[in-house]
Amino acid sequence: xxxxxxxxxxxxxxxxxxxxxxxxxxxxxxxxxxxxxxxxxxxxxxxxxxxxxxxxxxxxxxxxxxxxxxxxxxxxxxxxxxxxxxxxxxxxxxxxxxxxxxxxxxxxxxxxxxxxxxxxxxxxxxxxxxxxxxxxxxxxxxxxxxxxxxxxxxxxxxxxxxxxxxxxxxxxxxxxxxxxxxxxxxxxxxxxxxxxxxxxxxxxxxxxxxxxxxxxxxxxxxxxxxxxxxxxxxxxxxxxxxxxxxxxxxxxxxxxxxxxxxxxxxxxxxxxxxxxxxxxxxxxxxxxxxxxxxxxxxxxxxxx
Numbered sequence: 599x600x601x602x603x604x605x606x607x608x609x610x611x612x613x614x615x616x617x618x619x620x621x622x623x624x625x626x627x628x629x630x631x632x633x634x635x636x637x638x639x640x641x642x643x644x645x646x647x648x649x650x651x652x653x654x655x656x657x658x659x660x661x662x663x664x665x666x667x668x669x670x671x672x673x674x675x676x677x678x679x680x681x682x683x684x685x686x687x688x689x690x691x692x693x694x695x696x697x698x699x700x701x702x703x704x705x706x707x708x709x710x711x712x713x714x715x716x717x718x719x720x721x722x723x724x725x726x727x728x729x730x731x732x733x734x735x736x737x738x739x740x741x742x743x744x745x746x747x748x749x750x751x752x753x754x755x756x757x758x759x760x761x762x763x764x765x766x767x768x769x770x771x772x773x774x775x776x777x778x779x780x781x782x783x784x785x786x787x788x789x790x791x792x793x794x795x796x797x798x799x800x801x802x803x804x805x806x807x808x809x810x811x812x813x814x815x816x817x818x819x820x821x822x823x824x825x826x827x828x829x830x831x832x833x834x835x836x837x838x839x840x841x842x843x844x845x846x847x848x849x850x851x852x853x854x855x856x857x858x859x860x861x862x863x864x865x866x867x868x869x870x871x872x873x874x875x876x877x878x879x880x881x882x883x884x885x886x887x888x889x890x891x892x893x894x895x896x897x898x899x900x901x902x
Contacts, residue, residue: 599623599756602665602694604686605675606630606637608730609703613673614641614656615732620760621652627665634658662686666694671756673725674702684712691716699753701725706777708770710742720746723753724767726774731762733886738774740767788853791862798865815893 599622603610606628614637617624628634641656659665666672672694676686683702690700700722702709713722723741728734737757741750750766757764767774773781783805791798812821819830826833852858870878 599671599759600669601625602627602659602669602672602698603675604628604662604665604672604690605703606633607675609727610673610675611637611640612730612732613675613703613727616760616762617673618654618656619652619732620654622654622760624654624656625659625665625667625669626656627659627662629662631660662689663693666690666698668695669698671699671701671753674700678705678707680707680711683707684715687712687716687722691718691722699723699749699756701753703727706773708742708772709740709745710770713742714744719744721749723749724774725753725757725764726776727762728776730883730886733883733890735761735763735890736776737762737764738767738776739764740770740774742770785849785853788858788862789849791865792853792858794861798862798867814889815896 599617599620601617601622602625603613603617604627606614606626610626610628614624614626618641626634626637628637638658672690674683674686674690676682683704687700687702694700696718698721700713700718702712702722702724703726704724705726709722709724713719716722719742723739723745726738726740728736731737739750739753739757741747754764754766765775771778787801790796791801796804816824822833823829826836
C-alpha cells in the first residue's frame with residue numbers, strides 16, 4: 599500500500615507514523631519545506647514504527663505531484679479553510695492516479711464545499727482523525743453526496759489495515775460527530791464553570807476520574823446499557839425524565855463570549871509557558887500510548 603500525506607504539520611506527521619507503522623510506503627510533502635525538516639526530526643525521535651511485525655518507509659517529497667505518483671490513497675492535512683482545500687484538491691485530482699482515494703483530515707468542513715467542481719469528485723471523502731492519530735485510532739469517514747459508496751468501503755478497509763478505528767457518518771453534517779459531541783460537553787463545561795457552579799479543576803476531575811474512565815473503553819450507549827437491569831431501554835425509562843429536565847435549557851451561545859471565557863480562565867488559574875505546554879503535551883502523548891497499548895492487550899485477551 600502506498601500513501602501520500604499532504605501537509606507535514608502535527609497531523610500530517612502523525613498520519614505518516616500511522617501508515618509507516620502499518621508497513622505502508624508513505625510519501626510526505628509540504629509547501630513549506632522547513633516543515634519537512636521538522637517532520638523528519640520528529641519521526642527520528644519515534645522509536646517504534648512497527649505494528650504486528652510490519653514496518654514501512656517515509657519518503658520526503660519536494661512537490662505534491664511527486665508525492666502522489668502511484669499512490670493508493672492521499673491524506674490531505676492542509677489548513678482548515680474552504681478555499682485552500684479547494685485549491686489543494688484541484689491539484690490532487692489533477693496529479694493523483696485515477697484509482698487513488700482523496701481523503702481530507704478536515705475537522706469540520708464537509709467535502710461538498712471543496713470537491714463539487716472536480717472531475718474525480720466521486721473519490722473524495724473526509725477522513726477526520728482525533729489528534730494525534732498515531733495515538734488515538736478513531737477516524738471519521740464522511741462522503742459528499744456524490745462520493746461513491748465503494749470509495750467509503752475501500753477507505754474503511756485501508757484505515758482498518760493501518761490499525762485505525764474508522765467509523766462511517768451517513769450524511770454530511772458540520773463538525774461531523776466527534777466534534778459535535780465534544781462541543782456539547784465543552785459548552786456545558788463552560789456554562790458550569792462560568793456560572794460558578796464548579797471550579798475548572800474539579801470539572802476536569804469529573805471527567806478524568808469519572809466519566810472518562812468508562813468512556814475510554816465504553817461509549818455512552820454501552821455505558822447506560824450496564825447501568826440498569828434491563829439495558830438501554832430500561833435506563834432511559836428510569837432516568838430519561840431527569841435528563842429531559844436537565845437538557846431542556848441547553849447552554850446558550852453566551853458561554854463562548856469573552857466575558858465567560860475570562861471567568862473560565864480565571865478559574866483554571868494556570869498560566870503555562872510554551873515550554874511547559876510542550877512538556878505537558880509530551881506527557882499526554884506518553885499516557886495516550888500507554889493507554890493505547892493497554893486497550894490493545896485487553897482487546898486481544900477478549901479474543902482468546
